[in-house]
């Protein structure tokens with residue numbers, strides 16, 4: 118990748134995202150720092166209407182503070198049976214300050230409330246993860262944006278201990294495993310974030 122620096126700030130406080138990006142960039146010799154290293158930076162208000170708008174908000178807010186390239190991800194889960202919810206509200210589905218467990222509990226409640234016939238072990242609904250990425254170079258440099266999606270289905274029972282967020286409930290059809298049952302490498306290969314990142318890196322060539 119042709120970036121002005123071998124170091125990149127990922128504008129996130131999410132440990133799972135940091136791990137995935139650090140893994141992806143390690144092979145390119147690029148060191149990743151995140152907002153976890155800068156606890157004094159205040160929370161960013163993510164009030165955009167789209168994933169892309171929120172990624173832009175996060176990238177811009179953090180780019181003001183560093184003379185390094187800044188990469189932001191805004192992502193979430195869109196569930197067919199819920200008309201695309203929780204979508205951009207994925208992080209605060211069960212309310213402001215909700216944990217992953219709170220959000221997953223609400224997701225199960227909402228899906229089970231829809232009722233319907235279902236064989237044991239059969240998914241509750243098709244769903245997809247979406248990731249929007251924005252990369253901003255310092256000093257009025259270039260800006261790049263890309264999106265990626267991963268299609269799958271929501272299970273009624275969690276499986277696996279990897280990943281984060283909704284991963285234990287998200288079945289990846291091509292693996293027959295949940296996102297939480299994949300290694301970081303496997304997840305990056307098929308995930309919304311991995312696809313968005315590869316699309317972004319294509320533009321930098």
Ligand SMILES: O=c1nc[nH]c2c1ncn2[C@H]1C[C@H](O)[C@@H](COP(=O)(O)OP(=O)(O)OP(=O)(O)O)O1
Pocket residue numbers: 128129130131134163190191192193194207208209220246280281282283284296308310
């Ligand atoms: O690969 C994923 N596997 C499982 N769950 C995921 C994934 N990707 C996004 N998600 C869920 C987690 C969170 O509920 C929301 C992201 O919200 P989002 O605001 O982008 O991230 P965040 O607040 O966790 O960290 P930050 O804003 O500091 O980057 O979607």
Ligand SMILES: [Mg+2]
Pocket residue numbers: 163208
């Ligand atoms: Mg967030």
